[in-house]
Amino acid sequence: MLKKLMTVVMVGGLAVSAAACSSTQKGAAIGGGGAAATSMLLGGSTGQTLAAGALGAAGGALIGRVQDSNNQCYYRDQNGNQYKAKCP
Numbered sequence: 001m002l003k004k005l006m007t008v009v010m011v012g013g014l015a016v017s018a019a020a021c022s023s024t025q026k027g028a029a030i031g032g033g034g035a036a037a038t039s040m041l042l043g044g045s046t047g048q049t050l051a052a053g054a055l056g057a058a059g060g061a062l063i064g065r066v067q068d069s070n071n072q073c074y075y076r077d078q079n080g081n082q083y084k085a086k087c088p
Contacts, residue, residue, distance in 0.1 A: 024064035031060020 035056025039049040073087040 022064070023067040024061050027060035027062070027064025027067070028057045029060070031063070032057030034060075 032053045033056070036049050036053030039052035044052065071087050072084050074082055074084055076082050
């Protein structure tokens with residue numbers, strides 16, 4: 001019972017704190033919190049819960065970063081310089 005209550009409080013806190021962040025930061029917070037909470041509810045050990053949180057945060061950050069890119073792609077010119085422009 002206490003585990004479930006802690007999980008609800010943690011996920012709720014993450015949702016409120018992510019309100020003023022970029023999509024990358026929101027994705028990391030939601031992915032990490034959700035994965036850690038799921039692991040905790042399923043009875044994972046502390047190490048498993050931490051690993052799930054880290055993987056969830058990384059995945060969420062990647063998804064959020066794509067949303068932040070605003071339909072921009074990275075390209076390289078003939079000299080090897082990288083630049084950002086609208087995707088085709």
